[in-house]
Amino acid sequence: MRKFDRYARRKLLSRIIAVLTGLCVIAVLYPLVSIVYESFALGGAVLFQAQFLTTQAPNGCSVIACQTVGIGPAVQGTLIVVGLAAGISVPVGVLAAIFASEYRVRGLGRAVSFTADVLTGVPSIIMGAFIYGYFVIYDPQIALSFYTGALALSAIMIPIVVRTTEEALRVVPNSVREAAMALGISKWKATLRIVLVASLPGVATGVLLAVMRAAGEAAPLLFTLGYSTLWFTSLSHPGANLPILIYTFALSEYSNQVKVAWGATLFLLILILVVNVVSRLMIHRMRVRMGGI
Amino acid sequence: MNADPLADTGRPRGYDLEIRQLKARAVAMGEWALGMVRDGWRAFSEGDLVAAQAVLDRGSELDRLDEDIEHAAIAFLVLRQPTAGDLRTAAGLLKITTHIDRIGRLGFDMARITTVGPPNEPADLREILERMDTVVESMVSQSLEALGHDRADLARDLFRRDDEVDQFHRDANRIILRELNAKTGNTTRVADDLLVARHFERIADNACKVGEKTVYALTGQRRSEYLPRHRYIPYILEGPTPRTRDNPPPG
Amino acid sequence: MNPTKLKVDHLTAYYSEKAAITDVSIEFPERAVSAIIGPSGCGKSTLIRCLNRMHETVVRTRVEGQVLLDSEDIYQLDPVRVRRRIGMVFQKPNPFVTMSIYNNVSAALRFNGRPSREETDRQVVRSLQQAALWDEVKERIDAPAVSLSGGQQQRLCIARALAAEPEVLLMDEPCSALDPIATAKIEDLIKQLKTEYTLVIVTHNMQQAARVADYTAFMYLGKLIEFGPTEELFERPKDSLTEAYITGRFG
Numbered sequence: 001m002r003k004f005d006r007y008a009r010r011k012l013l014s015r016i017i018a019v020l021t022g023l024c025v026i027a028v029l030y031p032l033v034s035i036v037y038e039s040f041a042l043g044g045a046v047l048f049q050a051q052f053l054t055t056q057a058p059n060g061c062s063v064i065a066c067q068t069v070g071i072g073p074a075v076q077g078t079l080i081v082v083g084l085a086a087g088i089s090v091p092v093g094v095l096a097a098i099f100a101s102e103y104r105v106r107g108l109g110r111a112v113s114f115t116a117d118v119l120t121g122v123p124s125i126i127m128g129a130f131i132y133g134y135f136v137i138y139d140p141q142i143a144l145s146f147y148t149g150a151l152a153l154s155a156i157m158i159p160i161v162v163r164t165t166e167e168a169l170r171v172v173p174n175s176v177r178e179a180a181m182a183l184g185i186s187k188w189k190a191t192l193r194i195v196l197v198a199s200l201p202g203v204a205t206g207v208l209l210a211v212m213r214a215a216g217e218a219a220p221l222l223f224t225l226g227y228s229t230l231w232f233t234s235l236s237h238p239g240a241n242l243p244i245l246i247y248t249f250a251l252s253e254y255s256n257q258v259k260v261a262w263g264a265t266l267f268l269l270i271l272i273l274v275v276n277v278v279s280r281l282m283i284h285r286m287r288v289r290m291g292g293i
Numbered sequence: 294m295n296a297d298p299l300a301d302t303g304r305p306r307g308y309d310l311e312i313r314q315l316k317a318r319a320v321a322m323g324e325w326a327l328g329m330v331r332d333g334w335r336a337f338s339e340g341d342l343v344a345a346q347a348v349l350d351r352g353s354e355l356d357r358l359d360e361d362i363e364h365a366a367i368a369f370l371v372l373r374q375p376t377a378g379d380l381r382t383a384a385g386l387l388k389i390t391t392h393i394d395r396i397g398r399l400g401f402d403m404a405r406i407t408t409v410g411p412p413n414e415p416a417d418l419r420e421i422l423e424r425m426d427t428v429v430e431s432m433v434s435q436s437l438e439a440l441g442h443d444r445a446d447l448a449r450d451l452f453r454r455d456d457e458v459d460q461f462h463r464d465a466n467r468i469i470l471r472e473l474n475a476k477t478g479n480t481t482r483v484a485d486d487l488l489v490a491r492h493f494e495r496i497a498d499n500a501c502k503v504g505e506k507t508v509y510a511l512t513g514q515r516r517s518e519y520l521p522r523h524r525y526i527p528y529i530l531e532g533p534t535p536r537t538r539d540n541p542p543p544g
Numbered sequence: 545m546n547p548t549k550l551k552v553d554h555l556t557a558y559y560s561e562k563a564a565i566t567d568v569s570i571e572f573p574e575r576a577v578s579a580i581i582g583p584s585g586c587g588k589s590t591l592i593r594c595l596n597r598m599h600e601t602v603v604r605t606r607v608e609g610q611v612l613l614d615s616e617d618i619y620q621l622d623p624v625r626v627r628r629r630i631g632m633v634f635q636k637p638n639p640f641v642t643m644s645i646y647n648n649v650s651a652a653l654r655f656n657g658r659p660s661r662e663e664t665d666r667q668v669v670r671s672l673q674q675a676a677l678w679d680e681v682k683e684r685i686d687a688p689a690v691s692l693s694g695g696q697q698q699r700l701c702i703a704r705a706l707a708a709e710p711e712v713l714l715m716d717e718p719c720s721a722l723d724p725i726a727t728a729k730i731e732d733l734i735k736q737l738k739t740e741y742t743l744v745i746v747t748h749n750m751q752q753a754a755r756v757a758d759y760t761a762f763m764y765l766g767k768l769i770e771f772g773p774t775e776e777l778f779e780r781p782k783d784s785l786t787e788a789y790i791t792g793r794f795g
Contacts, residue, residue: 104603175638179701181601183652183708184628193655198642290642290688298764298794299784307792374751376778376790513780 039269043262071264073231073240080232081146081225081241082215085153090207092154093161094196100162101169102191113166119159127155128220146235149225156220157210164206168199201287208279212272218243242268308379311369316441318365319386319393322358323437323503326397327430329355330496333400334426337407337489338419348404355397362390378510385510389440392499392506396433399492399499406485413479414486418468422486425461425493428454433496436503445511448504449519458497465490549574549742550595550630550712555609557587557594559602564590565766567609572712572759577734577743579757579774581750583795587766588746592714595744596630597623613712628656631710635717637697639689639704646685648700652708667707674740675703676733695726702733706741713737715745719752731756750790754778762786 096116100109131152135143142148172195180190196203226238227248233239242264249261305313329348336345366383369375375383412419432454439448465486472483505516548571555568565587572578580588593599595611597618610617618626639648649668653659659667668685672678677699681692689700698718705713715734719727734756737743747753753760754774761771762783770777770786781787789795 173638175634175636176640178598178601178634179638179640179704180651180655182596182598182627182632182634183655183704184624184626184631185652185655186624189655194640194642194651198640298788306794307788309793376750376754377781377787379791380779 036269039262039266043259043264043266071242071245071260071267073229074242074245074264075267076232077146077225077228077239077241078215078243081149081153081221081239082211084146084150084235085157085214086207086211088150089154089157089161089210093158093210094165094203096158097162097165097169098191098196101166102187102195112162116159116162116166119155120163123219124152124156124217125219125222128152128223131155131220132223142236144224144226144238146225146237146239149221149239149241152220152224153214153217156217157214160210160213161203161206164209165199165203168202168206169195171202172198198290201283201290204279204283204286208276208283212276215272216243216268218247308369308373308375311373312379312382315362315365315369315383315386318358318362319389320437320441322355322362322390323393323396323433323440325351325355325358326393326400327433327437329397329400330403330433331400331426331430333403334489337403337485338412338422340407340409340412342407342409345404345407348401352397352401355394355401359390359394363387366390378513381513382510385506389503389506392502395499396496399496403489403492406488408481408485410482412482414482415468415472418465418472418483418486421461421465421468422489422493425458425465425490428458428461429493429496429500432458432500436500436507439504440507443511445508448507448511451501451504452520455497455501458494462490462494546573546576548572549614550744551610551612551615552591552595553610553612555591555594555607555611557590557599557608558606559590560604563766565594565763568763568766568768570761570768570771572742572744574742575738575740576758577738577745577756578759578761579753580744580746580761580763581748581753581790582763582769583789584748585765586763588763589716590766591763592632592716592744592746595712595714596627596632598627598632628652628708629710630712630714631705631708632714632716633698633701633705633718636721637694637701639692639697639700641688641690643689644686645681645689645692645700648689649703649707651704656708668703671703671707674706674737675699676729676736677703693726695722695729698722698726698730699733702730706737710741712742712744715743717746717748720748727752750778762789764789 096112100112100116103109131148132143135148176198177190177195180194181187185194221241221244225241225244227244228238228240230240246261246264246268249257249264252258252261329351332344333348335341336348366386369383370380373379432451435447435454436451438444439446439451469483469487469490473480508514508516508519550572552568552570552572555565556563557565568587568591570578580591582588590599594607595618599605599607600623607619611619613626613629618630640651643651646668647654649671650664653664653667669678672681677696680696681687681700684691689697692700698721702713702718718734719730722730731752734743734745738758745753745757757774759772760774760777762769762777762781762785764785770781770783772782777786778790781790787793
């Protein structure tokens with residue numbers, strides 16, 4: 001009878017743990033599911049209106065005219081600023097990572113890694129405020145512009161790119177580097193054209209992560225790219241962008257604009273999802289073609 | 294740090310045990326062959342047919358021992374792929390057992406020509422043959438001791454003693470020729486003695502060969518490295534010893 | 545003995561103040577195979593990695609002494625150029641996994657100069673033929689390198705190293721990751737290659753050294769104990785430490 005008790009107790013305990021972990025899963029998934037659901041519920045209708053991506057608020061926004069439905073300029077602005085930021089952070093981040101992991105210059109590499117680690121934890125609003133503050137002092141003309149917006153986003157993206165690239169490089173086995181060196185291939189050529197190429201899927205994943213993070217950040221853009229409802233004019237002017245639009249319209253008193261905010265949220269979610277899926281597919285194909293690192 | 298790899302740990306290392314066993318078997322075969330020589334001579338010298346037959350019966354065992362050692366040595370070479378001293382010993386033993394086999398065969402042959410006739414050769418001939426027997430048996434014993442106890446010095450010494458046996462051989466043949474020319478009526482016996490003297494000389498030679506291979510197994514030295522070139526003195530019984538480039542006239 | 549191609553002169557190599565090899569001097573003859581044997585930790589891998597300046601790619605290493613390739617000290621030359629003249633094949637086959645067979649073999653050519661497509665093609669075919677791999681891959685030369693078996697991958701690495709047209713080929717235990725049949729093919733390959741190249745091979749397999757090498761060096765605890773023609777070293781080594789190692793008494 002004693003053995004039976006122990007067995008029954010164990011089964012009961014297992015069941016309790018299973019239920020608890022199940023509840024935790026629900027707790028984790030609930031916010032995600034509810035965000036998606038709410039976005040659909042509140043913004044779905046707006047999304048499918050024909051002018052959603054193409055209209056803009058007319059100049060001289062009157063109370064009536066500001067009840068606009070279009071987010072076209074915001075999408076354009078986001079694409080430009082993220083693209084610019086990527087153009088800065090990918091080369092800088094990748095080269096910094098290469099320096100950190102391949103060229104061991106007296107602990108400088110470790111300093112770079114450590115710095116990148118710390119920076120990933122810095123609140124993004126501080127990045128924005130820092131860039132703004134700097135430019136307000138030294139070049140107030142472009143304190144609010146695509147330039148500073150891109151810089152602020154880069155400040156967030158670079159640490160991510162550095163860390164993921166470093167990891168991807170580390171995964172490449174040393175035998176590859178040794179083989180290249182033993183063939184009399186100089187170190188920089190070997191690093192760029194063999195090692196980096198071998199770690200490309202990992203690097204691409206890191207870039208993807210950084211881009212997605214940057215696309216969604218509102219805080220750094222608050223003081224840099226700013227707010228606008230106009231189509232793109234020039235890089236040294238502030239511009240429209242999705243996160244700030246959502247922020248602004250969500251707080252608006254006009255229900256139309258609130259709906260647009262939800263529509264923009266949904267749009268951003270879908271955009272991120274699509275970019276994610278497509279990129280991962282491409283990365284997977286890259287991995288297969290390379291025969292599996 | 295690391296222990297000295299050459300230090301004697303008191304335990305057998307590498308193929309020590311197998312090598313020792315191979316050598317022990319060769320020595321045992323040598324003892325068997327030596328016994329055949331000893332008893333073969335005695336049977337012949339006393340005309341004892343029963344003793345002679347006993348020696349003849351030991352021949353098959355000699356063959357068996359030879360084959361066993363050959364098999365064991367080859368298996369050792371194939372399975373262990375030995376090098377250096379182990380290799381030289383295993384390869385050397387294959388040849389050593391051939392020589393030991395010949396030694397036993399020669400004792401066998403001595404027994405085989407035993408007849409029931411009286412041992413009626415002249416006393417001086419008989420004495421020489423007795424002394425040949427003593428020296429030759431001692432040489433075989435010495436070669437076996439050199440082999441069994443890793444004594445390269447004893448092995449090299451055999452060549453010196455071989456010269457002694459050669460001298461006895463020449464003396465014996467001189468007497469035999471004398472007897473045959475004199476036609477004294479014991480021709481058969483004396484003719485048999487001629488053969489026996491020859492057998493003794495061969496046994497001594499084979500014992501030297503055993504020694505030579507033993508030196509090779511132990512040190513890797515080949516004969517030319519420790520012996521002066523062999524002086525092949527032509528076999529002439531009468532007249533002055535001919536002088537050759539290696540045996541120049543004195544002065 | 546052929547003239548010396550690669551001369552090691554009082555070489556000492558350090559890993560952070562600890563000497564892995566001490567005062568080693570060897571002369572490797574050209575167009576011959578030299579093997580380096582010894583127990584784990586004896587410094588044989590360190591030595592071979594000093595011969596093409598791979599040793600210094602590890603942090604905090606230092607080298608004293610000289611390594612002369614045709615009388616030029618390689619430590620006074622550009623290391624990248626040195627490694628084009630002295631190639632290396634590693635223990636575990638390490639083809640560039642992201643590249644095809646063709647791209648692997650032509651890597652040295654593509655990265656170190658810009659020869660024409662025809663020239664590259666010719667070199668690739670030639671190198672694969674030299675490595676006895678051409679017949680097996682000629683139908684699928686653009687297939688990924690990882691689609692080959694272990695033994696084929698190792699031959700691919702040899703072809704890749706040969707494509708750079710080195711004068712000396714170093715091999716660090718080239719067969720230890722391979723099965724016996726692949727090993728036999730590589731050993732045959734080594735015997736063919738020595739007509740054109742100077743080869744230095746590290747191996748822990750003494751029978752392999754005995755099979756393929758003309759000369760063998762025995763190292764122990766960072767020092768060179770003995771170097772000489774392989775036959776001599778394995779039949780009659782001069783040093784008792786060498787004999788103790790090759791007969792399995794230690795290590």
